Amino acid sequence: MDRRSFIKLGASAFASAGALPLFALDDRQQWYEPEVVGDALLDIPVMEGFKPTMLELKVGAKKPFELLHISDSHLVLLDSADLARSDKKDLDYFRTRLKVFGHPKNVEMFAAALAYAKAKELPILHTGDLLDFVTGCGLAQTRRDMAGRRWLYAIGNHEYSGSGKPGPKREWLKGARERMEKTFPNAITCASKVVNGVNIVTFDNVGMSNDMFDAQFAAIKAEFAKGLPTVLAYHIPFYTQELAQHSVDVIQSTPNHWARHAVKSVADLNSGWLAACPGKGDIKINKTLVEWLPKQKNLRALLCGHKHFEYSSPFCENVTQYVCGATFNGNAYHIRFV
DSSP states (O other), X not given: OOHHHHHHHHHHHHHOGGGSOGGGTOOOOGGGSOOOOGGGGGGSGGGTTOEEEEEEEOSOOSSOEEEEEEOOOOBOOOOHHHHHTXXXXXXXXXXXXXXXXXXXXXXXXXXXXXXXXXHHTOOEEEOSOSBSSOOHHHHHHHHHHHTTOOEEEOOOHHHHHOSSSOOOOXXXXXXXXXXXXXXXXXXXXXXXXXXXXXXXXXXXXXXXXXXXXXXXXXXXXXXXXXXXXXXXXXXXXXXXXXXXXXXXXXXHHSTTOTTTTTOSSGGGOOTTTSBTOTTSOOOHHHHHHHHHGGGOTTEEEEEEOOSSSOEEEEEETTEEEEEOOOGGGTXXXXXEEO
């Protein structure tokens, strides 16, 4: 059969409605379309602009494994119940945050990250600020989006205190944690997952566990006492001179940056920018760990977010701190541990 005959045959087959499934002939609403699966997910339109960075970390795994590290999705989500309890200040804040994070790009890039992880069959590590501020709608959407997925979560400062009003106080931190832990896959204060001989430990370094410092530090120490190669995951990066200077450079080189006049040198940084800045105040767990962690011989890597840019720099001898860029900008780390 020559090429022309083959084309004629194909056209004839297409003309016969009974020869193809109905959906192949219709332009239908997306809700009625079959689910996209496998590698086809990598070609869906929202993948445009999603740009994961490949990393290989030598941590001493018994067998190589991979995961997708994402951070700072900043989803701004409210439903009718959330809006019914919102006063004027809440509503104004909601409208402002929709503009700040370029909605719907934040939703699209989060969907792209989930599609990428599904296509590549990767578990997910999210290092905080999945939600721009906590709402019933945001938590419900998180449960729906993450149902059936393998994931770990390190809470962000925006889940702790992300709105225009104060976050949980000491007397109701416990209740706040319990409510959020119904949605997130692990304990907020400290949790771990051992994968191929590597202990991945998440912990809260934003203040949601301020009422239980002793128990939190004891839990972290117990994880290191297992003697396994340990990767620590949290939200706010620990201060290093290199990262601090880069943070200032980013602020000063970004036109119209809101902090351009307030942060002109490293000395202007505080705990809102980096954890445990020298000579500045911070929560007890951060001030303790910045001194304790460099002494732990089985510490292999530090994974965090918060800065909205991608960066890596030495934390201590033979240990690098990796700052994941913001998912709302299409950033992620596809990490292979060996």
